[in-house]
Amino acid sequence: MDIDALLEYGFPQGYIELLKTRGIRRLNPVQSEAVEKGLFTGGNLVVSAPTASGKTLIAELALVYNWLNHGKGVYLTPLRALASEKYGEFKTLEALGVRVGVSTGDYDEPAEYLSWYDIIVATYERFDSILRQKPSWLRDVGLVVVDEIHMASDPERGPIVEVIAARLLRQGIRIIGLSATIGNPEALAEWLNAVLVNTDWRPVRLVEGYLDKKKPGLVFPVENRVESVDLENRDPFLDIPLHNVVELGLQTLVFIHNRRKVEDYAVEAARHLPMLPEDAVKPFISELEDAPTSIERDVLSDLIRRGVGFHHAGLSSIARSTVEKAFRSRLLKIVYATPTLAAGVNLPARRVLVSVKRYDASRGRRVNISISEYKQMAGRAGRPGYDEIGESVITDASSSSEALKYINGSPEPVVGKLLSERSLRIHVLSLVASGEASSIDEVSGILSFTLSMKQAKGSLFQSAKIMGAVKLLEELSMIESSGNNSLKATRLGRVTSHTYLDPLSISIYRELKPVEPSNLYLLHVACLTPDFKRSSPYIQDKIVEKLEDVALEMADQGMIPSPSKTSLDYEEWLDGFMHAMILYDWINEVSEDEIVSRYMIGPGDLYSMRDTASWITHALARVEAVLGDIRFHKALDTLSRRIEEGVREDALELITLRLIGRVRARILIQHGIKSLRDLAETPLSKIASLPKFGPRIAEEIDRQLRDLGYK
Numbered sequence: 127m128d129i130d131a132l133l134e135y136g137f138p139q140g141y142i143e144l145l146k147t148r149g150i151r152r153l154n155p156v157q158s159e160a161v162e163k164g165l166f167t168g169g170n171l172v173v174s175a176p177t178a179s180g181k182t183l184i185a186e187l188a189l190v191y192n193w194l195n196h197g198k199g200v201y202l203t204p205l206r207a208l209a210s211e212k213y214g215e216f217k218t219l220e221a222l223g224v225r226v227g228v229s230t231g232d233y234d235e236p237a238e239y240l241s242w243y244d245i246i247v248a249t250y251e252r253f254d255s256i257l258r259q260k261p262s263w264l265r266d267v268g269l270v271v272v273d274e275i276h277m278a279s280d281p282e283r284g285p286i287v288e289v290i291a292a293r294l295l296r297q298g299i300r301i302i303g304l305s306a307t308i309g310n311p312e313a314l315a316e317w318l319n320a321v322l323v324n325t326d327w328r329p330v331r332l333v334e335g336y337l338d339k340k341k342p343g344l345v346f347p348v349e350n351r352v353e354s355v356d357l358e359n360r361d362p363f364l365d366i367p368l369h370n371v372v373e374l375g376l377q378t379l380v381f382i383h384n385r386r387k388v389e390d391y392a393v394e395a396a397r398h399l400p401m402l403p404e405d406a407v408k409p410f411i412s413e414l415e416d417a418p419t420s421i422e423r424d425v426l427s428d429l430i431r432r433g434v435g436f437h438h439a440g441l442s443s444i445a446r447s448t449v450e451k452a453f454r455s456r457l458l459k460i461v462y463a464t465p466t467l468a469a470g471v472n473l474p475a476r477r478v479l480v481s482v483k484r485y486d487a488s489r490g491r492r493v494n495i496s497i498s499e500y501k502q503m504a505g506r507a508g509r510p511g512y513d514e515i516g517e518s519v520i521t522d523a524s525s526s527s528e529a530l531k532y533i534n535g536s537p538e539p540v541v542g543k544l545l546s547e548r549s550l551r552i553h554v555l556s557l558v559a560s561g562e563a564s565s566i567d568e569v570s571g572i573l574s575f576t577l578s579m580k581q582a583k584g585s586l587f588q589s590a591k592i593m594g595a596v597k598l599l600e601e602l603s604m605i606e607s608s609g610n611n612s613l614k615a616t617r618l619g620r621v622t623s624h625t626y627l628d629p630l631s632i633s634i635y636r637e638l639k640p641v642e643p644s645n646l647y648l649l650h651v652a653c654l655t656p657d658f659k660r661s662s663p664y665i666q667d668k669i670v671e672k673l674e675d676v677a678l679e680m681a682d683q684g685m686i687p688s689p690s691k692t693s694l695d696y697e698e699w700l701d702g703f704m705h706a707m708i709l710y711d712w713i714n715e716v717s718e719d720e721i722v723s724r725y726m727i728g729p730g731d732l733y734s735m736r737d738t739a740s741w742i743t744h745a746l747a748r749v750e751a752v753l754g755d756i757r758f759h760k761a762l763d764t765l766s767r768r769i770e771e772g773v774r775e776d777a778l779e780l781i782t783l784r785l786i787g788r789v790r791a792r793i794l795i796q797h798g799i800k801s802l803r804d805l806a807e808t809p810l811s812k813i814a815s816l817p818k819f820g821p822r823i824a825e826e827i828d829r830q831l832r833d834l835g836y837k
Contacts, residue, residue, distance in 0.1 A: 127153040127161060132187075135166045136194055140222055148218070149511075150183070155327045160184045163321045166191050170320035172275070172303045174311040176328040177505030178474060181304045182215065185271040188302055189216075193224055193244045197268025201247045202290070204277050206230045207446075211471050212273070213247045229256075232741065233626035234748065237261040250277075250286045255626050257293055258560045270294055275303035275314065276498070278577055279540040282660060285549035285578075288542055289556070291318060292575035306505055307498045310539035317577045330474075330508030336520040336529035337362050344519055345526070347533065362521045363391050363462075363479070368398050370477050371433075371459045376517075379453075379475035380462045381503045383484030383495070385438045385728070388462040392429055392436040395460055399432045406457060407431050413448045418718040419729050430458065437463040440663075440728020465495075465503060477517045478507040482532060494528075498537035542578030545588075548656065550595035551629050555604055559615040559623035566596060566611055602633050621752045625745030631655035635746055638687045643761035645713065645768075649706040650686040652742045654694060658705070661738055663731035665704045669724075677703040708732065709739050713768040715777075715788055740769040776800065783830050785823050793817055806836035 129145050129152060145151075153161065156175045165171065165188055173181055189199040201216070203209045213228040220226060227243035229235075233255040240246055240256075241263035248256070257264070270290075278287045294301050301318055308314055315322035335346035337355075344353040344366070357365045363380060370376040382388050410430050417423050422445040429435055435449040435458045450473055452458045467473060480503045486493045500520070508516020523529035543549065557563040557572055570592055573579050582588050596613065599605040604619035615623065622632050638651045652658055677700060681688045686706070689699040704725070711721050718729055747762035764775060771781045777791035779801055786794070793816055799805050805813070805827065814824035831837050 127158040129153060135191065137190065138194075138222065141190060144218065144221060153183075154180050154329060156180055156323065156325055157184055157187070159325065160323050161187075163323055168300065170301045170303075170318045171323065172305075172308075172311060172315040172318060172320045173323045174305055174308045174314075175323065175325050176332070177306045177502075178330065178472070178508065178510050179306075179325070179328045181273075181306075182212070185273070185302060185304060186216065186219070188269060188271065189245050190219065190222075190224070192269040192300075195268070198243075198263060198266040199245045199269045199271070200253060200267055201245065201271045201273065202250055202253055203247070203273045204250055204280075204283050206249060207471055208273070209247050209249055216245055216247065219245070229253075232744070234624050234745065238263070241266075250283055250290065251626065254286050254290055254556075255624075257290065258556050258623055258626075260560060267299055269300045269302065271302045271304065273304050276305040276308050276537070276540050278314070278542060279538075281543050281546070284543040285546070285553060288544045288576040288578060289553045289573075291577075292572055293562070295319070295575045296572060307501050307537040308540055309498065309537040314540055314577070317580050328508070329510045330513050331515045332504065332507055333515050333517045334504060334520075334533040335517060336523050336526065336533070337366065338526060346517070347530065363387075363481070364394055366479055366519065366521060367395055367460045371399070376476045377453075377456060377458075377509075378460050378477045378479065379467075379473070379506055380460065380479040380521075381465055381467075382462060382481045383465060385440050385464060388436045388438055388464055389425075392434050392460070392462045393425070395462075396429050396432040396434040399434065399459070401431055402433055402457065404431075410448050410452045410457065413451070414445065417444045417448075417729075418442050419722050420719050421722060422729060433457065433459040435461045437461055437467050438728070438730075439464065439466050439734070440730045442729040442733065445729070465499060467506075474506050474509045474516070476507070476509060476513050477519065478504060479519050479521045480504055481522050482520055482528075483522050496538055497532055497535040500532045501537055540577070542576060542581055544573070544576050544578035545582065545591050547595070547598075548628065548630070550591060551598055554592065554595045555599055555615065555619055555629055556623045558599075558605055558613050559620045564612055564614065566592060566613065569596075569613070599629060602629050604629050604632075617752050618749070621749050625748055627742070627745045627749075628656050631657045631742065632746075632749060634692075635749075638692060639758070640684075640687075643758050644685065645761075645765055646680075646706060646710050647686055648743065648746075648762065648765055649709050649739065650702055652739050652746070653702040653705040653709070654687070654692065654699065655742060657742055658735075658738050659698070659702075661734060662701070662705050663727050663735065665701065666726050669726055670700060670704055673704065673707065674700060705735060709735060709769060712736060712772045713765070713774070715772065715774055715792060736769055736772065740766050743769060780805070783827060785826055790818055790823075793819075802831065802834070802836055806831045 129142055129150060132142060156179045160173060173184055175181055185201060192199045201212055203212060209228055209230050216226045225242060225244045227240055228247045229240055229252050230249045237256045237259050238261045278284045303318060311322055311324045333346050333349060335344050338345045342357050343355055355366055355369045359365050367378045367380055370378040407430050411427050414423050414427050422442060426445055430452055437446055437449050450471060453461050453473055480500055482495050482500055483492045484495055504518035507518045520529045520532055554569055557569050563569040563572055579588055603616055604622060606614050606616055622629055634655050635651055640647045680686045689696050692699055708721060708725050721732055722729055743762050744766035747759050747766060750759040750762060767778055772788045773781055773791055780786050780791040780794055797816060799808055810824050810828055813819055814821045
């Protein structure tokens with residue numbers, strides 16, 4: 127379909143020209159089928175198509191069409207990184223007058239300001255919190271695009287997707303679901319009352335293969351081809367990438383389910399490759415200078431100089447972004463990555479190597495990944511506009527038959543996960559607290575629109591689960607019920623829902639709340655909540671053992687909660703202490719380098735902990751404000767701000783200025799400048815002469831102080 131045909135649907139010539147500047151002159155088969163099946167005529171749509179098949183343009187066409195018809199549109203993603211990427215893509219629409227916004231921040235942040243935007247990009251969690259707040263602009267939303275809708279099967283994010291969809295279905299708001307890995311697309315289309323676009327077309331043909339160690343060689347069954355490879359180092363994760371680059375010149379992405387191995391392989395591979403020209407690597411090395419730790423700055427810089435990188439969630443956002451840019455520019459020839467990259471930003475390669483084994487700590491052994499996980503990673507093979515084919519290679523299958531199960535298999539069916547106790551208590555409370563449901567029957571009615579309820583067998587089973595959640599919420603003083611089966615959220619229940627906390631997190635806090643507010647004690651409590659534990663990093667046993675006696679001594683002295691006073695097991699209590707100590711070091715301005723080295727975590731782990739703990743303590747501060755304990759409200763609010771910035775309390779005023787962070791604030795304080803007033807009274811030349819400042823930063827500080835009325 128030629129894009130000029132979009133004029134017939136009311137698209138302006140300006141949009142057609144905008145598409146042409148992006149190299150788009152025709153809609154591909156997937157996009158054309160979406161149009162034929164009602165993309166511009168209303169009704170829900172599920173698009174199941176491979177990675178890089180143009181699903182984002184389908185969403186964009188629908189969002190622009192919705193805007194032309196005076197509707198507000200929302201685009202949802204599971205990850206902040208994805209939201210940022212899509213926001214960047216949709217920003218080009220501002221040339222048409224479309225106002226594009228993004229919201230991935232604090233869950234309890236008021237959402238009314240988003241009314242100004244025509245298209246809003248958000249994470250699942252943020253939009254779920256917006257639905258609870260009910261800002262006035264929600265009535266103008268005509269379309270919600272749910273990217274990666276197969277995430278409905280994820281234990282953590284799946285229930286959020288389900289409840290969002292249930293609310294939208296009940297209100298008659300249009301839904302478009304997108305995914306590359308749906309095992310049961312017909313079932314999802316039926317759930318959403320949607321027309322299905324289901325195709326295996328992709329712009330770059332995918333050829334799947336596996337390593338046969340007996341030959342040795344790479345076997346591509348569909349092409350009946352075997353590619354010889356010399357396993358010189360007897361390690362396919364090293365030998366095959368080097369073979370790809372040195373012998374064939376193929377840019378390669380290697381997926382391994384272990385951060386340490388990702389880093390080690392990258393370092394080893396770099397030893398076998400020559401140095402790149404300094405002028406080619408200089409821009410990326412310069413970007414890394416802003417990375418927070420010397421480990422990232424030094425190690426990644428050395429790797430990039432030889433065309434190698436690694437990528438995992440333990441890296442800072444600066445380091446991840448630099449690796450992504452260097453790979454997209456084709457400077458990096460090999461990138462070793464954990465599967466988080468496959469579920470995140472779009473980073474295709476000519477050849478992708480996939481490990482189908484990962485270590486399962488709960489079983490104490492290596493297990494096979496799902497076919498869906500494999501297909502997600504394999505789908506990164508083939509760069510549109512560069513390659514005619516993309517190749518994926520399973521590197522560690524136990525046998526050829528095991529490899530063929532992945533190559534020839536279909537993704538597992540998407541199965542709802544709402545009926546877990548945790549998910550139900552969170553979402554039942556949200557429905558009651560937002561006023562959408564005032565009885566068990568109304569709760570059941572709304573949840574009947576979810577995938578889990580559609581798939582559950584028997585209404586008695588569903589009712590028992592919901593009743594159990596209601597009973598628990600009553601016990602936690604979140605909900606009150608009366609004899610006529612009506613439900614009402616308490617003040618505690620409403621603030622819990624608005625802050626997006628798990629009701630059990632509030633219960634744990636109230637159970638362990640100390641007599642006096644102590645930062646380490648409160649940090650430990652926050653780290654024991656289910657909201658924190660579900661995203662906390664693993665701390666190696668040898669690190670834990672060093673501090674176990676310290677933890678027990680502190681518990682005896684009342685400095686942290688005693689393990690005997692919690693309903694958690696000892697190992698969970700000890701893990702919580704370790705995470706609390708990391709955060710305690712952070713708020714006392716221990717450097718990122720020292721924290722990363724001391725606890726053997728990644729910078730990305732530290733920042734993830736910071737974000738989670740800051741949110742939890744801020745939410746608990748709001749809870750205390752509602753309950754009337756102003757002393758703890760102030761203590762938790764201050765602690766939350768310190769966690770967010772990584773500073774001692776005396777630096778909180780200074781870091782309100784842009785470009786003054788934890789390091790520069792401490793430098794100012796050490797030079798006797800302890801407040802914004804002190805700063806305003808200090809000569810500009812003195813500020814410029816301080817370490818890590820300089821004239822440009824001094825002038826920007828001066829400008830901000832003038833705007834604030836200090837000068």
